Amino acid sequence: MATVQVSEAEKVYILHGIRDDLRVDGRSCEDYRHVELETDVVSNTDGSAKVTLGHTAVLVGVKAEIGKPRPMVPDEGYLEFFVDCSANATPEFEGRGGEELGTELSNTLYKVFNNKNSINLKSLSILQGEHCWVLYVDVLLLQCDGNLYDAISIAVKAALFNTKIPKVHMSSDSEGSKEIELSDDPYDCMRLNVENVPCIVTLCKVGHRHVVDATLQEKACSVASLLIAVTQKGTVTCLRKVGGGSLDPESVFEMTETGKRVGKALHAPLMNLLQQEENLGKSRQKVGFLG
Template sequence: MALKLLSDAEKVFILHGVKDDFRCDGRTRQEYRPIEVETEIVSNASGSARVRLANTDILVGVKTEIDTPSPTKPNEGKLEFFVDCSANATPAFEGRGGEELATEISNTLSKAYLCETVFDLQSLCILPGQQCWKLYVDILILECGGNLFDGVSLAVKSAIYNTKVPRIASATIDGGVVDLQLSDDPYDFQTLDVSSAPVLVTLTKIGERCVVDPTAEEEACSLVSVVLAVTEKGRCVTTLVRGEGSLHEDTLIDMLKVGTSLGIEMNKALKAALKLEQSKGENKERFGFLK
């Protein structure tokens, strides 16, 4: 991640703050910064969402396209993640600088969404073995203020929740050629079930303690962090240990327990927020980027 340059004194200050459970911005160790979610923000995308986690800013757009299913999974649609760490976020991402981080995030996401109990890819199937929907989930990192993984996963889940897949009126095979008829009504669409989709929870070890939702400065003080993909039922679907450090067994187990319980809460909070936004319907107040 884009490392901030910190002096030793600053690092010690952060370290002591974490030790005393009183971080630089006044939070406790297990407290998130305020999170803002807004869906349907890009008009040309099938689904979109923007998440602001303090000064981390993430925009996700989902595009749907028709594709042929892979021969090994004829009954399933496809889901593809692409992360773009734009140089707007930090100059370190310029050129190919952000590539490593981008592939790391997209790999983690595709691993987390791969499991069939997490996301039902079969709902994206149109004609088994012939045609399916492919979702392109494009993630744009606009500002990088720490804790990218959590922010990205929240934005992705909201964008998929918001995705409208056109309804197929009829699908027939005529002489080996597939004939698809899409519904004429633009408001006739299906939505996707994200109730068991995971969010990522990053636990960063600073000194002897671990914190959630680190700022960029706090990330610079840490050697190792654990990223957990947790579903609403508290199941862990992917684990990733990041950084150049290592962890003791007890620390890791503690982190797992804390991470899962936080993951359950995050999932619930996101669900409530998305429901609230949806209930406001078309007349909701739009904020966009003008805030």
């Protein structure tokens, strides 16, 4: 993860500001920075989105391909995640540093999104036990200024919303074997229901308080962070602690309640924006929300 060096005087200044609910950039402890969202930005994908959160920029592309279902769930499709940490985002992503972070992010995304509670995986089935849709979700980190998980989760949800999967038509030949034909009509497609897809809210414990959407400087003052995946109904689907420090049970409870409240509030403007773009055909436009 990208880091910055913070002097002791800066740490004291940041800690005192957070204690008084007034951060260095003027936000309160539960405020996000300004978020900008673009969808349908990569032409050779079935769905894509770019999210800019403060100075953190993330690009997500979704490619649907026909594959073989997994033996344990023959009537479901699945998602595969790959995260590329561009060295242009920060020099720390060069070499193994970027690979390790990419693997860590991919594993977290897999736990949060690749399950039947987030996406109707049965809708990705084509022929039980034989063929299914596999959604390859590629994440590219363009710029890093803290809070990668939140930015990536927003971009993944937007890209899945934007994904258009071709309709499949089945036919049988004279020998009775099944043949698959994909529709050439771009409007004859299947869309994903992303209502239950969660967003990740990262809360950093700084001093005796916790903050949402921490900058790199605030992250440097944090002892530990809690990643909370929250649906639009406020349901927590995944909880994970990161960082070397420890969190007491009371802090975990308080941070979870904050994450549920903030996450629920995050979904409403995001879904409204995605629906507005869909209805008005304004994809490719950069639109800001929050902040």
